[in-house]
Amino acid sequence: SRYYRRESLTGSLLSVMKNLKILFILASVFCCSLAAKAEFRWGPAVGVNLSTLKFSQDLFSVDKSVGEVAGITGEMMFPGIGFGVDFSALYSQEGATLHLGERKMWQVDGYTNPRAYLHYLSIPINLRFKWTRMNGFEETLAPYVFGGPTISILCGHSNIKAIDYAAGCIGLQAGVGVELKQHWQIQGQYMWGMTYGLKMNKLTDCAARNRVWQVRVAYMF
Secondary structure: OHHHHHHHHHHHHHHHHHHHHHHHHHHHHHHHHHHHHOEEEEEEEEEEEEEEEEEOOOOOOEEEEEEEEEEEEEEEEOOOOOEEEEEEEEEEEEEEEEOHHHOHHHHOOOOOOOEEEEEEEEEEEEEEEEOOOOOOHHHOEEEEEEEEEEEEEEEEEOOOOOEEEOOEEEEEEEEEEEEEOOOEEEEEEEEEEOOOOEEEOOOOOOEEEEEEEEEEEEEOO
């Protein structure tokens, strides 16, 4: 009876694997057919950041910093349903002003309130929903919402020897925007750093994540 139970279990597993294979093939065909019908556009984008650093320990004051963002953005929308994806390659200047002079451990090294500059190559990938069924009004103004992960690769930073910088970090972002005249896109978003972007080298457990408000304008061809 144990032999027959083993044969029955093997047959059930093979049946499940066969069904999963069929479902995978059907899903692949469906996704390929959607991609073939998707409308792809791209264009330049510029904007401004209001960023700060959220430390794991509240040891000193941190002031927000203003920086610029610029690069290329694209979107792939599936007609008729309003859903799509957007992706970008952006230079993003982030960081904050750190009042290290409030603590003696950094004051003795001559630090007062240095500004930590973080220069990133930012690659966000978002799911997007755009309202496209508004009886033709969407050709003038179409609102949209989006959200997804972003990968930030550190390309440069300010020379603050009290800080150890990470090579990059990962964040999550969400935002809203409007498309004007089917070309101009204006959007605002907030990004939560999910991994640490830097840490203080005198305290191994004092690290910081990026927090960024961003407003961006793009022209889509």
